Amino acid sequence: MVLNSRDVVVVGAGKIGSTVAEMLIVRGNHRVTLADRDVARIAGIDAGAPIAKAVIEVDTAPGALAELARGKFAIINAAPYHLTTRIADAAREAGVHYLDLTEDVASTRHVKQLAERAESAFIPQCGLAPGFVSIVANDLAQRFDVLDSIRLRVGALPRFPSNGLNYNLTWSTDGVINEYCEPCEAIVGGVRREVPAMEEREEFALDGVTYEAFNTSGGLGSLCETYLGRVRELNYRTVRYPGHAAIMKTLLHDLRLRDRRHVLKDILEYALPATLQDVVIVFVAVSGVRGGRYVQETYANKVYGSDLNGRARSAIQMTTAAGVCGVLDLLSEGVLPARGFVRQEDVPLNLFLRNRFGQIYATSPGRPSRSRRHPAAAKIGENVAIAG
Numbered sequence: 001m002v003l004n005s006r007d008v009v010v011v012g013a014g015k016i017g018s019t020v021a022e023m024l025i026v027r028g029n030h031r032v033t034l035a036d037r038d039v040a041r042i043a044g045i046d047a048g049a050p051i052a053k054a055v056i057e058v059d060t061a062p063g064a065l066a067e068l069a070r071g072k073f074a075i076i077n078a079a080p081y082h083l084t085t086r087i088a089d090a091a092r093e094a095g096v097h098y099l100d101l102t103e104d105v106a107s108t109r110h111v112k113q114l115a116e117r118a119e120s121a122f123i124p125q126c127g128l129a130p131g132f133v134s135i136v137a138n139d140l141a142q143r144f145d146v147l148d149s150i151r152l153r154v155g156a157l158p159r160f161p162s163n164g165l166n167y168n169l170t171w172s173t174d175g176v177i178n179e180y181c182e183p184c185e186a187i188v189g190g191v192r193r194e195v196p197a198m199e200e201r202e203e204f205a206l207d208g209v210t211y212e213a214f215n216t217s218g219g220l221g222s223l224c225e226t227y228l229g230r231v232r233e234l235n236y237r238t239v240r241y242p243g244h245a246a247i248m249k250t251l252l253h254d255l256r257l258r259d260r261r262h263v264l265k266d267i268l269e270y271a272l273p274a275t276l277q278d279v280v281i282v283f284v285a286v287s288g289v290r291g292g293r294y295v296q297e298t299y300a301n302k303v304y305g306s307d308l309n310g311r312a313r314s315a316i317q318m319t320t321a322a323g324v325c326g327v328l329d330l331l332s333e334g335v336l337p338a339r340g341f342v343r344q345e346d347v348p349l350n351l352f353l354r355n356r357f358g359q360i361y362a363t364s365p366g367r368p369s370r371s372r373r374h375p376a377a378a379k380i381g382e383n384v385a386i387a388g
Contacts, residue, residue, distance in 0.1 A: 006029070006030050006031050006073065007030070007031050007033075007071070007072040007073050008024060008030050008031070008032050008033070008072060008073055008074050008075075008076060008328070009032075009033045009035060009054075009065075009068060009069045009072055009074070009075045009076070009096075010024070010032055010033070010034050010035070010075075010076045010078055011035045011036070011056075011058065011065065011075060011076070011077050011078060011079045011083075011087050012035075012036060012077065012078035012079035012080070013034050013035075013036035013038070013041050013042050013045050014036075014041075014078065014079075014172065015171060015172075015274075015314075015317055016078045016101065016127075016171060016172070016316075016317060016320050016321060017034065017036070017076075017078030017079070018034070018045050019308065019313055019317040019318070019320075019321040020076055020078055020320075020321040020324060020325060021034045021045075022051075022308055022309060023308060023321045023322070023325050023357065024325055024328075025050070025051060026308065026309045027308075027325075027356055027357065028325060028329070028356065028357070031052075032051055032052065033051075033052040033053070033054055033068065033072075034052070034053050034054070035053075035054040035055070035056045035065065035068065036055065036056070036079075037055065037056060037057045037058065037059075038055075039055050042054075042055055054068055056068065058079065058083050058086050058087055058090070059083065059086065062086045062087075062089060062090045062093075063090075063093075065086075065087065065090040065094075066090040066091075066093040066094040067094075069090065069091065069094040069096050070094045070095070070096070071096075072094075072096055073096065073097060073332065074091075074096055074097035074098065074099060074328060074331070075087060075090065075091040075094070075096055075097070075098050075099070076099050076100070076324055076328065077098070077099065077100035077101065077102070078101055078324075080172065080174050080175070081102045081103070081104040081107055081172075081174065081175060081178055082104075082107075082174075084100060084102045084104060084107035084108075084110070084111065084124075085107055085110045085111075087100070088100070088107075088110065088111045088114050088122065088124075089114065091114075091120070091122070092114045092118060092120075092122075095119060095120055096120055097120045097121045097122075097123070097331060097338075098111070098114075098120065098121070098122045098123065098124075099123045099124070099126050099324050099327060099328060099331075100123075100124045100125070100126065100324075101125070101126060101127040101131070101320060101323075101324060102124060102125060102218070103125065103127075103129070103130055103175060103178070103179055103217065103218025104178060104182070104217075104218060105182065105183075105185065105217060105218055107124075108124045108125060108221075108222075111124045111341075112124075112341050115340050115341035115342075116340070118339060118340060119339055120338070120339055121331060121336065121337060121338055121340065121342050122340070122341050122342065123327055123331065123336070123341075123342040123344075124221075125218075125221040125222070125344055126323050126324040126327045126344070127319075127320040127323045127324060128154060128156075128280065128282075128316070128319045128320050128323055129152070129154035129219040129236070129282075130218060130219055130220065130221030130222075130344060131221070131320070131323040131324070131327075131344055132282070132319065132322075132323045132344075132352075132361065133152050133154050133219065133236075133282055133284060134152075134220070134221045134222070134223055134343075134344035134345060135344055135345070135348075135349050135352055136282065136284050136299050136349060137150050137152055137223060137284050137286065138223070138226070138344070138345040138349075139348075139350075140284060140286040140297050140299060141227070141231075141286050141288075143286075143290065143297060144286065144288035144289065144290050144295075145288070145289050145290050145291070146288050146289040147227070147230055147231040147232075147286070147287075147288040148231065148232050148233070148287045148288040148289070149231065149232060149233035149234070149285075149287050149288075150223070150227065150231055150233070150234045150235075150284075150285075150286050151233070151234075151235060151237075151284070151285045151286075152219060152220065152223075152235070152236045152237070152283075152284050153204070153213050153236075153237050153238075153239050153281070153282075153283040153284070154219060154236075154238065154239060154280070154281065154282050154283070155211070155213070155238055155239025155240055155280070155281045156170045156171060156278055156279075156280050156281075156314075156315065156316035157170075157211075157239065157240065157241060157278060157279055157280075157281065158170070158275050158277065158278055159277045159278060159279050159304075160275075160277060161241055163271075163272065164243070164247060165243075165244055165247055165248070165272065166240065166241035166242070166243055166244050167240065167241070167244055167272060168272055168273055168274060168275040168278070169268065169269065169272050169273070169274045169275075170274070170275065170278045170314055170315075170316045171316045171317075171320070173265050173268055173269055174265065176268075177261050177264055177265060177268075178217065178218075179197065179216040179217045179218055179219070179238065180197055180198060180216060180217075180248060180252060180258075181197060181217070181252065181258045181261070182197060182217035182218070183195070183196065183197065183217060184196070184197050184215045184216060184217045184218075184219075184220075184235075184236070185217075185220050185224045186215075186220070186224070186233075186234060186235040186236075187224055187227065187228060187231055187232070187233060187234035187235070188233065188235075189232065189233070190229070190232050192224050192228050195215055195235075196215065197214075197215050197216055197217055198214050198215060198216070198245055198248065198249050198252065199214060199215050200214060200215050200235075200237070201213070201214040201245050202214075202237070203242065204283075206281065206283065206300060206302075207302070210241075210242060211239050211240065211241060211242070211281070212239070212240055212241070212242045212243075212244065212245055213237035213238060213239050213240070214237055214238060214240075214245045215235070215236075215237055215238075216236070216237065216238040219236035219237075219238065220234065220235075220236045221343070221344050222343045222344065222345065223345065226343065226345050231288075239281050239283070251264060251267075252264070275314070276305055276312050276313065276314045277305065277314075278304075278305060278314045278315045278316060279302055279303070279304055279315055280302070280303040280304075280315040280316055280319045281301075281302055282299065282300070282301045282302075282303070282361075283298070283299070283300050283301075284298065284299045284300075285297075285298045285299075286298075301361065303315050303318070303319050303360070303361060305317070305318060306318055306360075318360050319360065319361065321357075322357045322358060322360040322361065325357040326352050326355045326356075326357035326358040327344075327347060327352075329355050329356065330347060330351060330352065330355065335347075335348070335351060
């Protein structure tokens with residue numbers, strides 16, 4: 001089947017999905033059909049550009065999504081994680097490429113199974129984390145003769161926190177709760193393990209601001225599988241302001257809201273306001289041996305919100321949308337495999353950052369001037385120590 005590379009279906013008209021659709025139209029000249037089950041939500045979307053809309057209940061009518069996508073280039077899944085398997089099934093039935101933003105480990109395993117013997121590409125976890133952070137980590141890891149550790153830290157934080165949680169809702173509430181509750185993959189002492197979410201808390205400082213980081217689920221994507229047997233330590237932790245983890249652990253464990261996630265979602269969405277004034281922090285540190293010396297290379301970046309088509313968008317909206325849109329571009333250009341399972345590690349960092357969408361990571365309004373000296377990869381530094 002010949003697919004039209006300009007025709008894309010975006011499933012999910014929420015904060016991220018609507019940004020993906022608008023970015024594809026305004027910056028990419030794509031023809032986009034935006035699908036959602038919520039009639040009022042889909043009707044209220046104004047992309048500032050021509051956009052087709054479709055009301056589809058994926059849970060009860062996945063066949064309708066497959067029919068809508070047939071002959072188009074790709075389905076981009078920006079729906080809640082629990083719909084991932086049904087949307088991926090529809091892409092397989094329609095014979096089109098599939099991309100998603102999920103951090104859910106179980107759903108990604110299903111996507112990988114669908115990719116076997118598929119005639120189209122299945123590329124999950126195309127957002128920020130998993131997504132861009134995996135591309136960065138893989139790029140840094142290629143610079144070592146022998147790897148020792150890979151540490152990934154990512155967070156989307158309010159720039160002006162004003163409550164006890166030091167947090168505002170910047171993306172999917174379901175996604176936040178899921179990553180706080182599900183087991184986390186890691187490599188510890190060279191062994192692939194599951195470690196508990198919300199544990200192994202640490203603190204670090206960046207640009208004079210102190211942050212905490214702790215285990216959350218899904219941020220590593222396929223890195224554990226890729227680097228098993230090649231690295232002693234590999235882990236992912238979410239970045240927050242100090243104090244957040246302790247309160248969330250009280251809610252999840254002491255008050256047992258991890259077993260009543262719908263209640264926790266209602267509490268958070270009632271009590272925590274959303275904000276467009278956020279900052280995305282990406283911090284990746286890789287250490288190992290190069291040229292007989294034990295060295296570390298670090299990528300550190302802060303990305304702020306910006307305007308899209310004359311309207312303000314948050315940093316998490318822009319970075320997540322840029323991740324999946326950039327990968328879509330590289331797929332249509334033939335840079336990525338056109339069939340089977342494609343990992344984020346297969347995406348070349350230099351080509352992604354030069355891409356019209358990926359450039360958002362290299363040029364962010366409000367970034368400190370010293371970061372702008374590194375337009376290709378923000379701020380990459382090297383710390384050298386003598387291996388003993």
